[in-house]
Amino acid sequence: MKTTKTNLNRRSFLKASVLSGGGMLLSVSWFTTAQGADKLPAEALPLPWVELNGYIQITPDNVIKLMCPNPEFGQNVMTSLPMILAEELDADWKNVVVDMAAHDGVKYGFQFTGGSQSVRAYWKPLRQAGASARHMLREAAAQAWGVPVEEVTTKAGTLSHASGKSATYGEMASKAATITVPKTAKLKTPADFSVVRHSKKNVEGKKVVTGKPLFGIDYEQPGMLLAMVQHPPAFGMKLKSFDASQALKMPGINAIFSFKVFEDGSERGMFETRTFNELVAIVGNSTWEVMNARKKLKVNWEPAPDFKEVLNMRGNKREEFTPGGLESTAAQFAKMDERAKQPATVLRKDGDPETAFKNAAQVLERTYTAPFLAHNTMEPMNCFAHVTADKALFVGPLQAPGLAEETLANRFGLPKDKVEIQMTRMGGGFGRRAYPHYMVEAGVISRQVKAPVKLVYTREDDMTYGIYRPMYTATYRAALDADKNLIGFHVKGGGIPEHPVHAHRFPAGAVANYLAEGWEIPSNITIGAFRAPRSNFNAAAEQSFLDELAELMGKDPFDLRLDLLKQAKANPVGKFNDYDADRYAGVLTLLREKSGWDKPENKAKNRGVAAYFCHNSYAGHVVEMTLRNGQPYVQKTYSAIDCGVVVNPDAARNMVEGAVVDGIGNALYGGLVQKEGVPEQTNFDRYRMIRHNEAPQHIEVHFVQNDIDPTGLGEPPFPPVFGAVANALYKTTGKRSYNQPFGREIDKRI
Amino acid sequence: MATITFTLNGKRKTLSVDPQMPLLWALRDTMGLKGTKYGCGIAQCGACTVHVNGVATRSCQLPMSAVASQQITTIEGLSVTGDHPVQKAWLEHDVAQCGYCQSGQIMSAASLLKTTPNPTAADIDGAMSGNICRCGTYTRIKAAIHSAAKK
């Protein structure tokens, strides 16, 4: 048992926390009470925390601290993950305070925020942690009262016995901490949930609306220097030489030097990127001074050669080739066109697609394209680092602390337990902050200048030094017999530098003759996770193809999908179909009903539907569009989602609303264009983001009610928005849109 | 360097700073007020919105020389205990996702409501379209502004 006294002094509190082996506090945050108050009432302090397990600490006066293992980037895990703990612990949410855990792989695992995994991955461990702590408290009460443990009941943080005896969790906490942790503890049934499935307010809501320094970019330490990096102006260029003599004369400047992000010849680990591996660091006292000095820095760049490197994905090694050269978007599209005509890798084949297409009475063939997308998180990349010879501290916005730890330990030659990582709230992530290059950069700079450093990207740095959503294209073909039955389906997709095809997803499994193929063109433009990068392209292409197919077959778009799903269920083709046809159909059925799709008054509206399965969940949308001053405007949307148990319904709705808005924006406006390796969009004046006046007036969100363990929500609602927008656009303009961003096809100024 | 005196969140403040430095960096770096955010630096995103004499203004484009003798209010000074009607409405609607844009959104909304106590949807679009939210919380913001107007 560890009991730690803490007091109002922040520094000693921090120390005490570390000593307790309990949760580390971010030094910028104070406790967050579940009600969103700034801090605990003063009378509740000092607090001798009793730790029951890595996630749960309790004070004698019954304040319950729950640790959130995963970093928060707006998906509300700081509320929903502790809710899961509170549920099984049977805690009173009013007495709960929430704290963000620092990275601790032993205690909390990978702590990865991404891939719609947080709730899905932590659902069971958190329930176990809550239930086992509850068991220990009951056991303690049973011993204290001399009654059998089975007779001790709990409710809202109180233990009681039929004899009339009762105690708060706080009163039993010290004794409970001496009880052996049970191997397993009985979990509640969903029918008994009283916290989960009941909307709780964002625990950091009050801090957000009062401007508290929650984000990485807000973090400071005494003696900290401010750093920026200068990267090449184009993909395919590298550093040749630089002259810092003028810049060094500028006020407040401490050092200017070049450095390698990763050492030459090092293997590239998971989420490691070599976008621009040699940078020039500008280090000074303040943001403004560094920005000014940067303008005086003279740098010469030169073309970067082709290079080969070894990729080491957690032990799985392969060689990867990156070409040199300056790439332009127009030429890239032409190259993709050419490549698409060549043979590709067969990813899946069912039946005899060649014969089906040869015998077809009618073939529908359409090609879709999409450009690179920049993440544009509102908080640009940044990280605090203090690296010395024997240890390192990193504080910042990051999604994958478990993997970053490995990267940082390797890069700085330190054992993992000497690399401390604290996660701040993130001003958006969308996959971008899984790539720890900016943490490495901060660390190298700190080690060089022998001081704590905060590295900050400007918006321009952030947009032009990106890990973009790849460029994609796909050609879909459908073969119909004389009776307009679908007898063959073919998708051939490619991309720069990865292809988008998910070969085992719908409509695979529903068509007897099916072929999926992929090809790739390597590039020096770096790409990566982007709120389901491949899915958000596929859902646009495939769902808009199905819409056109339904029209050709004379079917309602819902009916076509539901008929195919019926076949996939009754008579699945192939063995590896990714999706559950019933859950897929369930989402479509709910969506059809809630949107009033079949009502005569809605038939005349410009409505488009799409539904998609990705990251283990099912989502569909109906969007309703008009033309406003000649430009498409989505007025109203309806969404249906099956993500299993919804932990925090209002927050889940918020995330779906966000996905709808973000999806409309990216589908209509998103796109990064390169000319000779230089991104044409460098800031929000040229990169068009969806704004208030373009957001729907009305977004309606419905969840399928079931008791399936949560399957994830961050990504799934995003991709089908693209498809629904494409289909509504057709209704609105009478023309199909095949190339993202769709808005640009209608109005070149977009 | 110049000596500049102004009012910050109701208190007189004198700073010796580069007169060219935007107010945003004086707030964040010199005065340690981190509530006002950096998003673009070119008056395109609204993350840095503060009130200058009550009017929503992008602090990233406002040099300190222009701040002399002005009344500046930041998110930290919008209300003493964080209970400005706009802040309350934001909590009621649980608007925030990542939250990064929200200081700026709140400052724009508070300024709108001062001049237009009962804004229409079009008024809101007009006043708020300079504030980007990548998380897509616009529809909730609109609802929250309508609620705040009723307070």
Ligand code: FES
């Ligand atoms: S930072 Fe000022 S408007 Fe974007």
Ligand code: FES
């Ligand atoms: S809440 Fe994330 S940018 Fe607005």
